[in-house]
Amino acid sequence: MDGKNRNAAIxxxxxxxxxxxxxxxLPTIMLAVGNKSPAAAGVVAVLFVAAFFLVFxxxxxxxxxxxx
Numbered sequence: 001m002d003g004k005n006r007n008a009a010i011x012x013x014x015x016x017x018x019x020x021x022x023x024x025x026l027p028t029i030m031l032a033v034g035n036k037s038p039a040a041a042g043v044v045a046v047l048f049v050a051a052f053f054l055v056f057x058x059x060x061x062x063x064x065x066x067x068x
Contacts (some may be wrong), residue, residue: 008063009064011059012056012059014057015055015059019048019051019052019055022048023048025027026044028047030044030045
């Protein structure tokens with residue numbers, strides 16, 4: 001494994017670990033937010049999923065620009 005692949009794997013692992021930790025606490029967060037507004041709890045869940053894909057999409061774009 002060369003340096004680029006190793007760095008990409010480490011970055012992906014850190015991102016997944018971060019989202020895993022937030023995902024573990026997401027039900028608690030949603031219940032806390034849901035006490036104020038059930039719609040807001042739904043928005044929190046949608047933002048979590050959207051952020052997951054957005055981070056990897058942005059990372060992919062960044063990597064593609066570095067290759068060019």
